[in-house]
Amino acid sequence: MKNLDDIFNLVTGNVAPEQKKEVYSAIKEESESEELYRKAKVAWAFMASTRKMSDYKIEKSYKKLQSRISSKTGLRIILPAFVRYAAAVILLAGVSALMFYLGRQDSGDMVSELKYTSVVAEKGQISKVILPDSSIVWLNSGTTLIYDNKFSQNNRNLILKGQAFLDVRKNKNLPLIVASGDLRVKVLGTRFDVCAYPDEKNIQVFLESGKVELSSINDNSFKYNLKPGEMAEYYPLSNKMMIKKIAGEDYPSWQNGTLIFRDTPMGDVIKRLERKFDIEFAVNDSSVYKSVFNANFKNESLKEILDYIQFSCPIKYQRITEKGTVKSKIILSNRLLPTNQK
Numbered sequence: 132m133k134n135l136d137d138i139f140n141l142v143t144g145n146v147a148p149e150q151k152k153e154v155y156s157a158i159k160e161e162s163e164s165e166e167l168y169r170k171a172k173v174a175w176a177f178m179a180s181t182r183k184m185s186d187y188k189i190e191k192s193y194k195k196l197q198s199r200i201s202s203k204t205g206l207r208i209i210l211p212a213f214v215r216y217a218a219a220v221i222l223l224a225g226v227s228a229l230m231f232y233l234g235r236q237d238s239g240d241m242v243s244e245l246k247y248t249s250v251v252a253e254k255g256q257i258s259k260v261i262l263p264d265s266s267i268v269w270l271n272s273g274t275t276l277i278y279d280n281k282f283s284q285n286n287r288n289l290i291l292k293g294q295a296f297l298d299v300r301k302n303k304n305l306p307l308i309v310a311s312g313d314l315r316v317k318v319l320g321t322r323f324d325v326c327a328y329p330d331e332k333n334i335q336v337f338l339e340s341g342k343v344e345l346s347s348i349n350d351n352s353f354k355y356n357l358k359p360g361e362m363a364e365y366y367p368l369s370n371k372m373m374i375k376k377i378a379g380e381d382y383p384s385w386q387n388g389t390l391i392f393r394d395t396p397m398g399d400v401i402k403r404l405e406r407k408f409d410i411e412f413a414v415n416d417s418s419v420y421k422s423v424f425n426a427n428f429k430n431e432s433l434k435e436i437l438d439y440i441q442f443s444c445p446i447k448y449q450r451i452t453e454k455g456t457v458k459s460k461i462i463l464s465n466r467l468l469p470t471n472q473k
Contacts, residue, residue, distance in 0.1 A: 246280040252293070255409030257386060262287075266307065267298040269386035272406040273328070294326040296386045299341075310348070313367050317344040323357075330402075337362040337377060345372070390428040390436070397422040397444070401463070408433045415464035419446055437461065 158165055252258040252270035260268045260276065264283035270276055274293025282288070287307035299307050301320025309316040311327035314334050321341025327334040336345060338357045345363055347353035350370055357363055357374075364373045384391050390407065392400060398420050401412045410433065414420070422444040428436055437448045447466035452459050 247277055248280075248282075250276045253409075254406060257388070259386075264300050264302065264305075264307075266300045269296045271295065271326075271385050272409070291325055291327055293328055294324070294385070296322070296324045298322050313348050313370075314365050315346045315348060317346065318342070332366065332368075334365045334367065335362060336365070388430060390426075392424045392426050394423045394425060396420065397424060397446070400424045400440070404433065404436065410459060410461060412461045412463060415462060418465045419463050422446060441466070 250260050252272055252274045254273045256272055258270040264287060271294035274295060276295060277290040287305050289309045291309050291311045299318050299320050303319055307318050309325055311325060311334050316325060316336055321343060322339040323343055324337040338359050338361055340359050343357045345355045345357060360376055362375045362377045405412055426439060441447055445465055446463055449462045450459055451462060
């Protein structure tokens with residue numbers, strides 16, 4: 132078989148132009164090498180669709196992944212180079228989610244099971260996905276959804292990083308399970324929302340209809356059956372959960388392009404606007420965070436929303452374009468304070 136490093140270098144574009152033909156011809160001579168080349172292209176495309184990492188960070192992440200899997204299962208996992216890169220990317224979703232996703236398999240099975248689909252909603256976009264079992268998923272801005280090639284055959288396992296609203300097709304024999312960090316959401320058929328962005332301190336699950344079971348990968352005693360109209364706020368660091376009753380018209384709404392704020396802290400308002408409009412905010416004084424905001428928006432522009440915030444809160448905004456770029460930034464400050472008192 133052709134050297135794995137040569138195959139990976141060809142996939143990633145790290146082969147000199149005059150050598151490409153020679154390397155590719157050698158790969159075509161062996162069916163095993165050709166299949167390996169195909170798998171490498173899939174793994175590399177998955178990594179490119181999520182985020183770019185330096186070789187040093189990928190190798191470091193892989194070694195960390197290897198150590199954690201070994202401590203949990205007793206297995207010593209040795210993966211080919213291209214699989215290391217894909218595994219390092221999945222590690223970003225959390226090793227617990229990875230263990231749930233792969234299950235308890237030996238090293239040979241792990242390599243064969245690393246065939247998956249990754250769906251990404253870029254910042255400023257909302258994506259609608261129809262899963263192989265005909266379930267429908269809406270992905271909010273900056274969200275990644277992952278499922279394997281066995282989905283709807285012997286599992287309905289999803290890994291979610293970000294926010295998604297799911298309309299799940301009922302299947303009593305094959306429940307759908309969403310893994311977000313340490314939290315599992317298990318359903319048969321229902322409509323619910325999961326918000327699990329990496330930069331948030333909690334994971335929120337809102338149930339519109341049906342029934343879902345919440346559990347923790349790291350705590351077998353942690354289980355809760357969510358009822359329609361309830362929202363669970365799970366705090367991974369403390370393994371604590373709070374349950375709230377939410378009016379159906381207030382949540383969820385984002386998949387229809389609607390923004391609803393109900394006594395929402397300004398810090399949370401800023402995060403949601405950054406994701407929806409793919410723009411950076413900078414806060415000049417901490418008093419901005421003391422404001423809470425109430426409003427409904429459907430198709431309003433960012434300027435219209437900012438104008439309303441400026442009208443209803445003691446906040447003023449300024450939109451600037453960074454020198455030498457076309458990228459804009461929104462500066463927020465307290466409009467009631469003179470500049471020298473901020």
